[in-house]
Amino acid sequence: MATKTVNIIVSGRVQGVGFRYATIKLANRLKINGWVKNNLDGSVEILANGDEPSLQxxxxxxxxxxxxxxxxxxxxxxxxxxxxxxxxxxxY
Structure with missing residues (x-):
């Protein structure tokens, strides 16, 4: 099955609340490859790769x-x- 890769920037109350940890657990459950990191501006950046249904x-x-x-x-x-x-x- 073909995969797709997206870069996601998430803003809001997303640092200091377990957002990265929960995103890792979610990605592993859905078999998504990639990474998550905190940005200096308070946002969180995610690079995610997976098949279309899992990615959605x-x-x-x-x-x-x-x-x-x-x-x-x-x-x-x-x-x-x-x-x-x-x-x-x-x-990091």
Missing amino acids: SFISAVKKSPTPYGKVTNVDITETSINPGFGFDAK
């Missing part, structure tokens, strides 16, 4: 915040050709 489920969950303590106010999604490799981890 992942994006939908990220938009609602994968952790109950977060509050997502904006999501920017851009398709990219970057290869994230295998597995899903936090970048």
Whole structure:
């Protein structure tokens, strides 16, 4: 099955609330490859690669915040050709 890679910038209350940890758990459950990291401007950046149905489920969950303590106010999604490799981890 063909895969797609997207770069996602998530804004809102997304740092200091377990957002990266919950995103990693979500990605692993949906078999999404990539990474998540905090940006200096307070946003969280995600590179996610997977098949279309899994990627859509992942994006939908990220938009609602994968952790109950977060509050997502904006999501920017851009398709990219970057290869994230295998597995899903936090970048620092």
